Amino acid sequence: MGHTLYYRTRIERRSGFRKFLRRVCEGIGYRFSEGSGSVIVFPECPLVEPLEIPWKGEGSVKTNLIEPCHSVYLLILHSVSFFGSVELWED
Secondary structure (H helix, E strand, O other): OOOEEEEEEEEOOHHHHHHHHHHHHHHHOOEEEEOOOEEEEEOOOOOOOOEEEEOEEEEEEEOOOOOOHHHHHHHHHHHHHHHEEEEEEEO
16 A cells, blocks of 8 residues: 655646536535635545645645546546646556
């Protein structure tokens, strides 16, 4: 156990990303929150950390390979590329 996703993001179309992410979260039953420099996704999976995506910067989140949260996080992070750019790696 102990799998982590690491990412570097730059979201240029913030309004569009917020709307997209809010709709996705509502559709799958996750909570969504906005911080001053990021958005945060709160999953329903135990042992999975909330996903905080900075407008511009780096982050990491421990998923422990728990499904479906791990795959949903991968899809959310890859979708950042439509609104800006993202680099993503795992260990």
